[in-house]
Amino acid sequence: MVKPKKSAKSRKTSPRKKTSKQKKTGLWTRFFIKLSILFIVISAIYIVYLDRIVVNQFEGKRWALPAHVYANPVELYQGLAMNTQQFESLLTDLSYQHSRQLTTTGSYYRSGGVYTVKTRPFNFWDGSEVSKTIKVKFNQHGIRAITDKATGKELALLRLDPVKVGSFYPSHKEDRLLVKLEDVPKTLIDGLIAIEDRDFYQHVGVSAKSILRAFWINVKAGQVVQGGSTLTQQLVKNFYLTSERSLWRKIKEALMALLLESHYEKNEILEAYLNEVFLGQDGDRSINGFGMASLFYFNKPLIELKPHHVALLVGLVKGPSYYDPRRSPARAVERRNLVLDEMTRLGVLPERQASIAKGFGVDISPFKQVRSSRFPALLDLVKRQISLDYQEEDIRTEGLNIFSTLDYTIQTTAERLFKKQLESLNKRYGIEKGKLQGAMVITRRESGEIVAIIGDRNPQYSGFNRALDAIRPIGSLVKPAVYLTALSQPSLYNLTSTIDDSAINLKQQSGELWSPQNYDKVEHGQVPLHLALAQSYNLATVRLGMQLKVANVKRTLEKLGVRREIKPYPSLLLGSLALSPFEVAQIYQTLAGEGFYSQLRSIQSVTSSEHAALQRYPLSVQAVVNPSAVYLLNTALQNVMYEGTGRSAYQYLPREYKLAGKTGTTDDLRDSWFAGFSGDYLAVVWLGLDDNKPSKLTGATGALNVWSTVMAAVSKQGVQLTQPEDVEYNWADPSGYRANEFCTNAVQYPFIRGSAPTELSPCVSEVSRTLERASRWFDGLLNGR
Amino acid sequence: MKIQLIAIVVVGITLSACADLSMYNQTPAPVRGSADDTRYPSSQSSTAAKTYPMEEHPSVNEDTRFKPAETIENTQNPAVVALLDSAYQQREQGQLDIAISKLERAVRISPRDASIWHQMAQIRHQQGLYETSLSLAKKSNLLAESNKALQQQNWSLMAKNYQKLGQSKAAQQAQLNAARLY
Numbered sequence: 001m002v003k004p005k006k007s008a009k010s011r012k013t014s015p016r017k018k019t020s021k022q023k024k025t026g027l028w029t030r031f032f033i034k035l036s037i038l039f040i041v042i043s044a045i046y047i048v049y050l051d052r053i054v055v056n057q058f059e060g061k062r063w064a065l066p067a068h069v070y071a072n073p074v075e076l077y078q079g080l081a082m083n084t085q086q087f088e089s090l091l092t093d094l095s096y097q098h099s100r101q102l103t104t105t106g107s108y109y110r111s112g113g114v115y116t117v118k119t120r121p122f123n124f125w126d127g128s129e130v131s132k133t134i135k136v137k138f139n140q141h142g143i144r145a146i147t148d149k150a151t152g153k154e155l156a157l158l159r160l161d162p163v164k165v166g167s168f169y170p171s172h173k174e175d176r177l178l179v180k181l182e183d184v185p186k187t188l189i190d191g192l193i194a195i196e197d198r199d200f201y202q203h204v205g206v207s208a209k210s211i212l213r214a215f216w217i218n219v220k221a222g223q224v225v226q227g228g229s230t231l232t233q234q235l236v237k238n239f240y241l242t243s244e245r246s247l248w249r250k251i252k253e254a255l256m257a258l259l260l261e262s263h264y265e266k267n268e269i270l271e272a273y274l275n276e277v278f279l280g281q282d283g284d285r286s287i288n289g290f291g292m293a294s295l296f297y298f299n300k301p302l303i304e305l306k307p308h309h310v311a312l313l314v315g316l317v318k319g320p321s322y323y324d325p326r327r328s329p330a331r332a333v334e335r336r337n338l339v340l341d342e343m344t345r346l347g348v349l350p351e352r353q354a355s356i357a358k359g360f361g362v363d364i365s366p367f368k369q370v371r372s373s374r375f376p377a378l379l380d381l382v383k384r385q386i387s388l389d390y391q392e393e394d395i396r397t398e399g400l401n402i403f404s405t406l407d408y409t410i411q412t413t414a415e416r417l418f419k420k421q422l423e424s425l426n427k428r429y430g431i432e433k434g435k436l437q438g439a440m441v442i443t444r445r446e447s448g449e450i451v452a453i454i455g456d457r458n459p460q461y462s463g464f465n466r467a468l469d470a471i472r473p474i475g476s477l478v479k480p481a482v483y484l485t486a487l488s489q490p491s492l493y494n495l496t497s498t499i500d501d502s503a504i505n506l507k508q509q510s511g512e513l514w515s516p517q518n519y520d521k522v523e524h525g526q527v528p529l530h531l532a533l534a535q536s537y538n539l540a541t542v543r544l545g546m547q548l549k550v551a552n553v554k555r556t557l558e559k560l561g562v563r564r565e566i567k568p569y570p571s572l573l574l575g576s577l578a579l580s581p582f583e584v585a586q587i588y589q590t591l592a593g594e595g596f597y598s599q600l601r602s603i604q605s606v607t608s609s610e611h612a613a614l615q616r617y618p619l620s621v622q623a624v625v626n627p628s629a630v631y632l633l634n635t636a637l638q639n640v641m642y643e644g645t646g647r648s649a650y651q652y653l654p655r656e657y658k659l660a661g662k663t664g665t666t667d668d669l670r671d672s673w674f675a676g677f678s679g680d681y682l683a684v685v686w687l688g689l690d691d692n693k694p695s696k697l698t699g700a701t702g703a704l705n706v707w708s709t710v711m712a713a714v715s716k717q718g719v720q721l722t723q724p725e726d727v728e729y730n731w732a733d734p735s736g737y738r739a740n741e742f743c744t745n746a747v748q749y750p751f752i753r754g755s756a757p758t759e760l761s762p763c764v765s766e767v768s769r770t771l772e773r774a775s776r777w778f779d780g781l782l783n784g785r
Numbered sequence: 786m787k788i789q790l791i792a793i794v795v796v797g798i799t800l801s802a803c804a805d806l807s808m809y810n811q812t813p814a815p816v817r818g819s820a821d822d823t824r825y826p827s828s829q830s831s832t833a834a835k836t837y838p839m840e841e842h843p844s845v846n847e848d849t850r851f852k853p854a855e856t857i858e859n860t861q862n863p864a865v866v867a868l869l870d871s872a873y874q875q876r877e878q879g880q881l882d883i884a885i886s887k888l889e890r891a892v893r894i895s896p897r898d899a900s901i902w903h904q905m906a907q908i909r910h911q912q913g914l915y916e917t918s919l920s921l922a923k924k925s926n927l928l929a930e931s932n933k934a935l936q937q938q939n940w941s942l943m944a945k946n947y948q949k950l951g952q953s954k955a956a957q958q959a960q961l962n963a964a965r966l967y
Contacts, residue, residue: 075894077864126886156867159890446896447889596924605886616882619889619905622916623923680896720897722927 064170065399070162071408081142122161125605177291190348191314197231205257232257299365308357311339329362376462377455399609405449415459438687439466441585448598475664478575488629490755495530496736501540534644545573561586592677595627652708657718663699672702679717730756737761899928919946937966
């Protein structure tokens, strides 16, 4: 393609060379000839060079496309516990518009308890959802039925399009949605050509006629109505050149326009123009191309636009900020009407349609697309996780679609409550204004998918992401690992085993003496294991941990999911180990998953800009600790919530939720932690000050308060624990002797088979003893068979 | 014990008959055993044989601490059935990753449905991911609680995985466990 151009040039010039050679042979002439040849050669080389640029950039990847991150799509189904208010707010989050006519995809109306919704089509990793008009019926429990309006059939399931939660932009922050020519309304093309370049289909890239005409029209109108550059020139200017205004640049622009036209079809050039043109600014994001502009201004795909929308966009080409329909609606409407008139005058829009179009106001959607910094902590996490598989350059320019695990409703609810609670705690505890900081991570209990993540007291601030980067001592949050280590040895420990909660002195690595204390500075003597955990007794835990050996506790922590180096010092037993809230969530995920480790994930899948399936980040589980020991531990963690340090949670949540969790507080109240789960979600909260000064909050007064408030709003299910086959319930008295239901103070505890106490409690009467013996004999008889 | 077994079978059959008469006229998902998978709360009693009456005495301890959880009856949501169905079809067409993706959607809706986890384990086995399949089958088995038929399928699958992983002893044991549930 490059060659013919060059030869055409040389063919034109060579005859001239020959004639001049024949006429004169003077020195000057020779010099002039040489100079001309030099000039021609240089020009030719330059043109070849420009040609290269034109072709290479046009053929290659034309635009750096930002990656878009989506929340997990909402699936609607019969029986889903969602009320009309929540449904309506979901539709708002998805920027669905209220419209009786359902003229556009992404619109709905309500009549009584029935919503009629015209859904948007969307391409997911595992297939696409087409647009459907559906009826969603509600009753007092939630969704009663979903029917397809076209077929009248009930739908078992309906996946809505996902909320876009952010983007990774190229360095210049241009945002665009590529459109194909066939997806562009004809009125838009007609209008654009009418206003910007009437001879587009006739000229060769530059047009003297249009320069003259533009000049004449502008003089006549007394204002600049038309520009003289062709669409091709405009494209070249935006696509290849800087915005510098000089004669040289104009020449270059014209040359490149000619070259572009020589290589490519008009329609290819037009399509490129439609996708390139700058049409607006949203903060530091620039809106490029008509596809994105249509969403940005009207919240509709381009193909659905009406003449009055189209004319407004065409009018914007001249000056997106001067005619900004959000800031200067009157000016934008005036310009739009001018476009409509011009279109009618040229016969591309019937007069009647133009007058209907002129009847509309500015008609801009109140919804703007979500800013890139809306969920900074999540985007940070997604970025880190995806960077393991993709280059930074590709993430910012390949137009990837990243489907995150974020639950939009939970994230926004959690953000709102988190912020509110932090402000109120900040005030209540007399902490210097605005100093109390915090982070929160919420995951799905069974799969480890991150549904919400907050990294700052003001969740929308991007900056230090405490959820991932605040590495703080975890305090008593480590204790479940100590008790799990014990319960994993059923021949030695069960929930009722007694431990000595009395002072202990240990020599540290440095030679110094370490004398831990209980929070209440009291020694409690012989206490059952479950109580020591519920009340978070330090002395009992240290004594237990020393019996178990610190190295074994360290191993348990590693099995549960700690990947950071752990120093096996005795102080580990009280949580000297420093971790981020995210890492803590990973540990508790294994407990919530009943002994199965699931890596915390923020990404489900990735598709290309053309919606081809690229990558999936699947759910995986790994059996890492004995489920029976975890079952015992989890029942003890439920007891922490019923009668231990976590009981204030039940001021917010119903007792049937059977929550399991643990508080954590570090020396001098520097860190306030809570980690725990309900039936559907696991959450970890950390509160403290960035400078590591005391925050005056314990795990219970600070983090648990935030945890409970958020969980009460998002969790819908109580904890169900699966009782493994080798776990049985037996009565035991407070001293850990075997009891029965007639004993006061006796409680049923789970035991791994064979580990229940056999020694009978004094409370068991003689009659019961006989009965008990008989029953055991009978059991033995049965099992023996 | 025999009497109890008979009772369970009777209750099971009754329940499965009821299941056929259930409200929605759904085609049973081919991926799961039809009536076998119905969970019957009554089967809980088989593990806790009490030889003295418990209900005659007012409970001394009112609180629910450490009490074993009552089995909550778990009927499969039509949305989950639809996803299992669709996953089955994808699997038949050899689109295993898409099938997994559908199953993950089902897990999001019904995270403790053991049959979904079992299906995932099956597909992972088919893909040659034996370690993953093994863990998924174990998870399914834990969640299956009283569903003997599903537990039996899980043990068989675990046996196959152990075999592939060259752990023949564990494979034998798993096979034995499966056989015991017949």
